[in-house]
Amino acid sequence: MTTRRGIISAGFAGFLLLANLSLAPAQDVAARSTAQPVVLTISGPGGGASHDLTMADLEKLPKAEIRTTTPWHNGVQHFEGVSLQALMESLKLSGANAQVTALNRYRTTIPMKDFSEFKPILAYRRNGAPMEVREKGPLFIIYPYDSNTALKHDTYFSRSAWQVRSITVE
Ligand SMILES: Nc1nc2c(c(=O)[nH]1)N[C@H]1C(S)=C(S)[C@@H](COP(=O)(O)O)O[C@H]1N2
Ligand SMILES: [Mo]
Numbered sequence: 001m002t003t004r005r006g007i008i009s010a011g012f013a014g015f016l017l018l019a020n021l022s023l024a025p026a027q028d029v030a031a032r033s034t035a036q037p038v039v040l041t042i043s044g045p046g047g048g049a050s051h052d053l054t055m056a057d058l059e060k061l062p063k064a065e066i067r068t069t070t071p072w073h074n075g076v077q078h079f080e081g082v083s084l085q086a087l088m089e090s091l092k093l094s095g096a097n098a099q100v101t102a103l104n105r106y107r108t109t110i111p112m113k114d115f116s117e118f119k120p121i122l123a124y125r126r127n128g129a130p131m132e133v134r135e136k137g138p139l140f141i142i143y144p145y146d147s148n149t150a151l152k153h154d155t156y157f158s159r160s161a162w163q164v165r166s167i168t169v170e
Helices: 002-034 055-060 084-090 113-118 154-159
Strands: 038-043 050-054 064-068 077-083 097-102 107-111 121-126 140-142 164-169
Touching: 038 055, 050 055, 055 121, 064 121, 077 084, 077 140, 084 113, 084 121, 107 113, 107 154
Parallel strands: 038 164
Antiparallel strands: 038 050, 064 077, 077 121, 097 107, 097 164, 121 140
């Protein structure tokens, strides 16, 4: 009897397990199709906290704007995004440098001091529209080049990563 009941309950448990397994992937697919993609991962020093952000997460932060010419566009451009200083403060991240990696594997190191000194932004819109990857989007680090002649220099152009995918504070 005990054996028989054991087999029956094992069989039932197996049924539940299978039912659960067959349900789980369907739920995942449903969740994935409605979830927004992660566009930016920000990590803290020493492999600390890592934050996966969607475009909606970025758009919830206070908007920062820069109107400037750049080496990559014709005429004055209107960029909207988030202040890198505010972004780091909202995640309580501080350190000497921000290591930026782009979708095309381009890497650049930005002294965090730049964020307070020059107020560059992580731009997510140019002239009112989201930037496609082929237009150096979706995230492009923009300094207010026109507001300070010191910024019209390769030092800052090289920190102006486009197609930004991750930032690590070190
Ligand atoms: N994603 C990405 N951003 C980047 C680069 C790059 O290759 N990929 N080059 C950087 C460097 S070193 C500079 S000087 C400028 C160069 O822009 P240019 O290639 O249009 O001259 O963009 C910067 N941002
Ligand atoms: Mo460069």
